[in-house]
Amino acid sequence: MTDTVPPAVESVVVVEGLSKVFRGPPEVAALRPCSFRVGAGEFVAITGPSGSGKTTLLSLLGLLDTPSSGRYLLDGVDVAGLSDNDRAGVRARQIGFVFQAFHLIGYRTVLENVELGLLYHGTAKAVRRERALEVIERVGLSGRMHGLCSQLSGGEKQRVAIARTLIRRPSLVLCDEPTGNLDTVNSDAILTTLEELHAEGMTVVVITHDAGVAARAQRNLQIRDGVLSETVGVG
Amino acid sequence: MSVERSRLTWRDTISEAVAAITQRPVRTLLTALGTILGVGAFVATSGLAETARAQVSSRFDALKATEVRIQDAAPDGTNPFPDDVAARLERLNGINHAGLYYTVADSGSLQPRTTAARPVNSGAAVPVIAAQPGAILAALPVLQVGRIYDDFHETRGERVALIGRAAAAQLGVARVDNQPVVFIGDIAYTIIGIIDDVQRNPDLLLSIVIPASAAERDLQASGANYLVLIDTAPGAAQLAGRQAPLALRPDHPERLQALVPPDPKRLRNQISGDVTSLFLALSGLALLIGTVAIANATLLNVIERRAEIGLRRAFGAKRSHIRRQITIEAALVGTAAGITGASLGLLGVVATAASRGWTTTINPTTILAAPLIGLVTGTIAGLIPAIRASRTPPAETLRA
Numbered sequence: 001m002t003d004t005v006p007p008a009v010e011s012v013v014v015v016e017g018l019s020k021v022f023r024g025p026p027e028v029a030a031l032r033p034c035s036f037r038v039g040a041g042e043f044v045a046i047t048g049p050s051g052s053g054k055t056t057l058l059s060l061l062g063l064l065d066t067p068s069s070g071r072y073l074l075d076g077v078d079v080a081g082l083s084d085n086d087r088a089g090v091r092a093r094q095i096g097f098v099f100q101a102f103h104l105i106g107y108r109t110v111l112e113n114v115e116l117g118l119l120y121h122g123t124a125k126a127v128r129r130e131r132a133l134e135v136i137e138r139v140g141l142s143g144r145m146h147g148l149c150s151q152l153s154g155g156e157k158q159r160v161a162i163a164r165t166l167i168r169r170p171s172l173v174l175c176d177e178p179t180g181n182l183d184t185v186n187s188d189a190i191l192t193t194l195e196e197l198h199a200e201g202m203t204v205v206v207i208t209h210d211a212g213v214a215a216r217a218q219r220n221l222q223i224r225d226g227v228l229s230e231t232v233g234v235g
Numbered sequence: 236m237s238v239e240r241s242r243l244t245w246r247d248t249i250s251e252a253v254a255a256i257t258q259r260p261v262r263t264l265l266t267a268l269g270t271i272l273g274v275g276a277f278v279a280t281s282g283l284a285e286t287a288r289a290q291v292s293s294r295f296d297a298l299k300a301t302e303v304r305i306q307d308a309a310p311d312g313t314n315p316f317p318d319d320v321a322a323r324l325e326r327l328n329g330i331n332h333a334g335l336y337y338t339v340a341d342s343g344s345l346q347p348r349t350t351a352a353r354p355v356n357s358g359a360a361v362p363v364i365a366a367q368p369g370a371i372l373a374a375l376p377v378l379q380v381g382r383i384y385d386d387f388h389e390t391r392g393e394r395v396a397l398i399g400r401a402a403a404a405q406l407g408v409a410r411v412d413n414q415p416v417v418f419i420g421d422i423a424y425t426i427i428g429i430i431d432d433v434q435r436n437p438d439l440l441l442s443i444v445i446p447a448s449a450a451e452r453d454l455q456a457s458g459a460n461y462l463v464l465i466d467t468a469p470g471a472a473q474l475a476g477r478q479a480p481l482a483l484r485p486d487h488p489e490r491l492q493a494l495v496p497p498d499p500k501r502l503r504n505q506i507s508g509d510v511t512s513l514f515l516a517l518s519g520l521a522l523l524i525g526t527v528a529i530a531n532a533t534l535l536n537v538i539e540r541r542a543e544i545g546l547r548r549a550f551g552a553k554r555s556h557i558r559r560q561i562t563i564e565a566a567l568v569g570t571a572a573g574i575t576g577a578s579l580g581l582l583g584v585v586a587t588a589a590s591r592g593w594t595t596t597i598n599p600t601t602i603l604a605a606p607l608i609g610l611v612t613g614t615i616a617g618l619i620p621a622i623r624a625s626r627t628p629p630a631e632t633l634r635a
Contacts, residue, residue: 059630064549077238085240085553092241092551099633103546107258119251120551122242164550176633 011073012171012203013038013061018070018080020056030056033070034228036221038172038205043198045206045217046228053226054207055176061205062095062174063087075171092120096165100177102157106150110141110160113149117167128167135163139193155186162193173197175206179213191216241551248556252563256571262536263568269528270572270612271579273521274605278580280514282597286588289596300496301331302373302435303475305463305483308492312458315490316483318448320463321369321386323482329471333479334369335447337459338362338438345420345454347443349406361402362442363419365450365459371397373466374433379403381411381428384446392448396424399440403429417443422453436464472496522612525572529616533565537624544624545632554625561621562614569613570606577605 013036020031031053038044048054059065060072063079066087072080079090096117097103104113114132123131136145139159144152149160158178165173175194179187191213198204198218206217214220222229256263307315316335317323324333339345339362346353347361368385376383384395396417398408408415408426416423424445433439463483467475476495480488537544544557581602588595 055634062549062630064630064633065628079238082238085555086238088548088551088553089238089240091549093239097549097633101542101633103542103549103633105543105546108254112254116547117550119247120241120243120547120553120556122244125247168550 010040011037012040012042012075013205014071014073014076015061016071016073018057018060018067018072020053020060020065021068029226031060031067031223032226032228035070036228038203040203041198041201043195043204043206043216043218044221045208045214045219046221046223047208047211047214048223049209052223054209054223056226057223057228058174058176058205058207061172062097063091088120093168094171096168096170096173098158098161098165098173098175098178100180102154102161102181104149104152104157104160104164107148109146109148110136110152111145113160114163114167117164121168131167132163135166136160138166139163153186154182155189158182158186158190159193162190166197171203173202173204175204175208177208177210178206179208179210187213241553241556243552243556243559248559248563249567252560252567255560255564256567262532263571266529266532266536267568267572267575269525270522270569270609271525271576273518273523273525273612274573274576274609275580275583276514276521276576277518277608278577278597278601278605279583280518280580281601282581282584282595283587284514285596285598285601286584286593290593301467301469301472302496303465303467303472303479304494305465305479305491306494307461308490310460314451314459314461316461316463320483321367324463324465324475324479325369327475327478327482329468330475330479331466331468332369332372333463333465334367334371334373335461336364336366336370336436336464337447337461338364338442339450339454340458346418347406348418349408349415351418351421351423361398361405362438363450363454364439364442364444365447365454366439366444366464367447370447370462370464371439371444373464374436374439375466376430376439377432379429379431381426383428389446389448392446392452394422394424394449394453395427395446397428397430397439397444398426399430399442399444400432401441402443419443419445420454424449435466522608526612526616529565529569529572529613530619533561533568533617533620534623537561537620537627540624541627541632544627545629548627548629549633557625557627558621561624562617565617565620566610566614569609569611569616571609572613573606573609576609577602580605 016035017033019033022028022030046054046057060067067080070080071078074090074094111132114136115128118128136142139162141156141159144156149157152160179190182190194204195216206213208214320335321333324330341360341363345363347363348354367389368383371383379400383397388395398406406417411426411428415426417426430439465475465479472495476493479493480491484490547557584597585595
């Protein structure tokens with residue numbers, strides 16, 4: 001168990017004894033009880049080999065799955081035991097996702113995909129459109145905003161995914177192998193964008209098995225065989 | 236502790252559903268195909284049945300529909316009818332002409348002829364019909380020459396006769412201005428007209444027709460098959476058939492039996508009912524197949540869109556939001572299919588009617604109901620896929 005956030009820094013994420021066991025048979029302890037904090041505005045990388053429990057931890061942090069035990073405070077609110085609808089509400093307002101596979105809706109345009117970030121937020125259509133145009137411009141895709149996402153390159157797709165998260169201005173951005181499907185140039189561009197977000201004060205947690213990605217984070221956590229064992233280094 | 240819930244307006248839901256449908260038109264068309272066929276069959280069926288029913292109305296034999304016969308329900312050789320048949324019946328609403336009519340029984344003694352002397356070797360005897368003027372008029376005759384005897388002749392029992400075209404040829408009578416006579420038995424009847432054609436009772440063309448009163452007096456007819464012939468206005472035959480026995484024999488109406496043509500309305504409804512029930516059954520089957528097709532296609536669609544649904548869940552969609560969107564997608568596809576099917580069905584009806592020279596007749600309710608049928612079909616079909624989609628576990632579907 002680790003707790004490396006200085007007490008003076010406000011924590012966005014506080015995890016205490018969080019675990020996940022997939023009921024079998026066979027029963028699999030995907031994540032052993034672990035505790036850590038992520039301070040506001042931190043850029044944290046969680047590293048580990050394939051099958052170590054990284055994605056399970058990200059699912060728990062993103063409220064995409066429910067923990068078997070433990071507490072999870074997000075912005076000071078215990079969200080571990082929330083109902084399905086309440087978890088959806090938290091996801092809609094406080095958490096942003098960037099996935100390795102981008103998960104864009106291929107038959108919709110860039111603009112529509114980015115607007116999707118606010119669809120379940122209750123934001124008026126005109127406001128969604130205005131903010132979408134802002135973030136698309138920011139990620140440098142203004143010229144492609146009316147193109148279908150299925151026609152974009154991998155790097156462009158990931159930039160759309162980042163814009164889709166940016167539009168929500170979430171408390172916590174969770175990235176699952178964000179450069180896993182990208183070449184070196186595009187990977188670097190995406191990491192630069194994430195660093196910029198961090199520099200602007202956004203809390204970013206990146207899950208990766210790429211040491212190069214982890215090296216660019218402010219702080220690294222390591223997970224192996226479901227055990228979040230130690231904190232290594234601060235970027 | 237309260238958490239602000241995620242929200243999705245109905246407008247946004249519909250907008251998302253429309254986008255999902257319109258941006259993949261081929262998939263949408265394939266999804267809708269079953270319902271298009273089902274609703275199209277429904278509209279075509281209803282329209283063709285309606286059109287066919289209208290044709291029955293226009294093609295129905297109007298002549299048959301205006302003819303009523305009243306006969307003796309219990310024949311005993313006597314005349315069951317009163318003397319004033321025409322007076323009683325022609326007062327009734329919808330009756331144009333009516334009168335007593337029967338063929339005079341001939342044991343061979345009548346020997347109708349144009350000479351006083353009886354022939355030694357006579358050929359086939361010309362039949363003699365006793366008929367009141369109303370009965371002759373009810374046969375809708377066309378005269379070659381002369382005139383039809385009237386109530387004056389009937390009341391007075393005048394010895395006048397009409398002869399049919401064939402009988403005239405047999406008797407050698409071609410004109411009446413020279414006042415020819417025909418002898419029936421030993422009594423002479425003046426021929427006052429030759430009937431060229433009739434629309435009913437063609438036996439009049441083969442016969443000599445004399446007033447019923449004269450026949451009763453002169454020929455002592457008995458054992459005849461007494462009838463009352465009635466010509467009615469269109470649509471009045473059923474009423475006349477019900478009222479005539481009572482008007483003629485108020486003391487004993489069951490003695491008389493009315494022979495009326497089939498009610499055109501009932502016939503139309505029967506024909507329409509037969510056609511409609513057959514085709515509605517087929518339409519129902521097609522709709523059922525359409526519902527299953529939409530359900531199946533939507534289910535496949537949901538499976539294929541697991542990642543998208545997981546993504547929507549990750550971005551805050553509640554299960555109910557997913558259910559709502561998928562159901563609305565299916566409902567919209569069903570509605571569009573209903574409208575398309577109705578249009579195609581209507582085209583089919585118009586084309587069929589035009590090819591047969593019919594007038595297209597279709598109940599507007601059928602057309603208006605079609606989109607509703609599609610909507611209901613789509614909604615029902617979308618329910619199970621929607622529920623299944625809402626249960627999609629987001630964590631599992633979003634793994635790389």
